[in-house]
Amino acid sequence: MAMPWLRSTSARLALAVMASFLIAFVLLGAGVYLAVSTLLLQDARELVRTDASGLAEVQRDSGSAALVEELQGRIAAPEDPDAVYALFNRDGRAVVATTGMQAHATTAARWITFDAADAGDSDGHRRVIAHLQPLADGSTLLVGLRLHSQDRFLALMLRTALAALLVAATLGALVGWLTSRWVSGRLRSLDATAERVGGGELALRVPLDGSDDAFDRLARRFNGMLDRIEDLLGGVRHATDHIAHDLRTPLTRLRNGLEELRRQPGDPGRDAALDAAVAETDQLLRTFASLLWLARIEAQAPAQDEPQLELAALVADAVELYTPSAGERGIRLHADLQPTQVRGDRDQLFQLLVNLLDNALKYAPGDSAVDVRLQATPQGALLQIDDQGPGIPAAERERVFDRFQRLESHRGSPGSGLGLSLVRAIVHRHGGRIVLLDQAPGLRVQVLLPPIHTDSAW
Template identity: 60%
Template sequence: MKRLLPSTSARLALVVMGSFLIAFVLIGGGVYFAVSTLLLDDARGTVHADASDLMGLHQAEGLAALRAELEARINEGSDDPNAVYALADGAGNPLIGRLPDAGRPEGNRGRWVEFNEQASDDGGSLRVIAVERALPGGGILLVGQALAAQDRLLGLMQQAALLALLVAMVAGALVGWLTSRWVARRLRNLDATVGRVANGELGLRATLDHSGDAFDQVAGRFNRMLDRIEDLLGGVRHATDHIAHDLRTPLTRLHNRLEGLHHEATGDSARLGLARALADTDQILQSFGALLRLARIEAQAPDAQAPDLALLPLAKDAVEMYAPIAAVRGIRIETRLHEADVRGDRDQLFQMLVNLLDNALKYAPADSVVTVTLGIEEGAARLEIADRGPGIPETERERVFDRFQRLEAHRGTPGVGLGLSLVRAIVHHHGGRVALLDNLPGLRVRVMLPLP
């Protein structure tokens, strides 16, 4: 199942923004609850004190005095404009105001009630918190507070909270984006180093900022890994060079001695045996030479300052060189060559062309056609060499690029299995790609090289 946010940076930004919002909601909700509780407790304290004073008045002077006090506060206005009063006689008939229909309160402390009362100025409703007290003799006194100021304050807090939530979302998104950019930048630096090392710059190392954070530790371990790989590859390369150099000298001497004996031999059988021995030593010397070239090419880093060169003259030279060999077997080389410039090493690219043409002519049947195509396609130089030979099965096409790998059907043909390995090394060294395709019948080798 495909993720909605495939990017790790996008998920990181979302997590940071979500953390901001969750923290804001928790803090804002806690503050709102604390302020609301504090305002309600303050209103309860005011109501309780006012009710205690009025109960004392009733106890000292009676119901008539209490009624007169309440009427005076309502008609003349009390010190507290949010005060709400109501009074009923022993039969429950209202004397002043209106009581909520909730029955008679029990006990000395009375009963807390909350209800809505219509406002006199705008016709709206006000939330009222009040206490009902039972009077001696059967009456009921209600003392309350309209929570208009408290509700306005809480409403302003809600509006401010919504605005702050919007600010928190923007700030969270910005911080998340900056964090993801920072993480992505650190990872891009490491990824760029990995890409350049994969392209052959084995001496390159990741940049350390010596901060000691996780990224710096990963970069340090990556550099130590590259140091170890470079040491191992250097050891293998030096060992290969030493072995090749040490063996080429005695093999060359052996070849010269065999050649001298071949010239001095008189019998046909002796000359034939010496000729076969010379051919074997030639093939061994060619193998060592190819191994040395392959090792040097794979060890070379891409040269950004390599000169621009035209592939068309190289292709024409390679075709001209192999035309006589093809004519002997009746093979016709057809060319469709156009201008295409690349940046790289002339000798290596010519070696690549020679190896591909040699392979095509080696496996192409007699009286067939080998096609060489050169041009520009998809912003790259495209070289294709196709033959009508037995081809290579699709499952074996990657394996034949390995060193000394040859198909069983081709074991009897000359060669040791280094031609395509050398081709792939040269193509990768020039930043290109090589593919083996079906020519129906035969094999078609396609090489794509970047333009300068």
């Protein structure tokens, strides 16, 4: 199972850059090592071949005795301490040989590699490359070279390469980290803008750097998309405002006319019909007022620059406002409030409380209780309202926040279906979150507003 941090695109990008860096370094180092090793071996063979040709020429010109004498002289007082010599007769026995060297005349190969004793070496043996050359009298001449210097150079080169590999791994990790940071930084502004736009700041745009690279083009398309969304939302908002304004005036005139008719003497049936018509007109006017206010709240910037206020005092005022109406139905309204500072619009937060308490008391049965709690948490101010009413099915809890959405069982109750829409708009403008939970029986409403100087929401 993959580690959780490997799921991060930035981590994968950093690893990919580091791996590419290391692979390129290993391939380059291996190529250089093989090239140098091959070159050193070729030089050693050339030296051995030249030396063997000279000794063979001594045998041809002066005979085998002169060759033996020459070999003995070179072994006794070597000009090159790494040189190895041997002469084998027809039977393969060594006539003369460098001390510590074993017989190797039985092989049919022209070039052989073996280990020979070396008293001056710490481990006592060194690799030898040798050339076997048959002579005219049936003997075999062996001329070799201890690869002492070459092996030391290659070992030093390998140690240096390993140290360089460690440095390359560190540099690769650093380059990968810087690359991922650069990519994340380019995307961070896009992410931050998307988050703030989602919070209601529709006028924000992603800054462009003018490089016209893939990130800059993405930011430009993202800004174009935001422009289009803002235009569409502005058109809907203006249409809603115009409809509300245009219909509110004739509805007001209609209500005033119905009031005039109701003041005139008439039969009781007509008065009842007029009372119902006035009530329906008042409901329509309240609905349009709520629509206008909802549109204004959604068009406002987030409330992060609003003044600080004591939320507990505001909740206490709302509870005090509804205590008499709750008492008339035998509903006990309890409040447990902790002092909690938030930043926000006092009127909007009070309307939020009024709507939530109104819903709780509207659906709570008589002789029950509605509990209101406010507490300060590390995440912010947590407001919780519990009632013992019928509650809301889990499948419907998100839908009831939409405009004009009401449960089938609540269709006949008074209201416009905009109360919870207003509540959600106010909560979102203040950077918070609202959830509906099962109280068993009843409904639990939880609202979390962010603390002072904190942008995080629940």
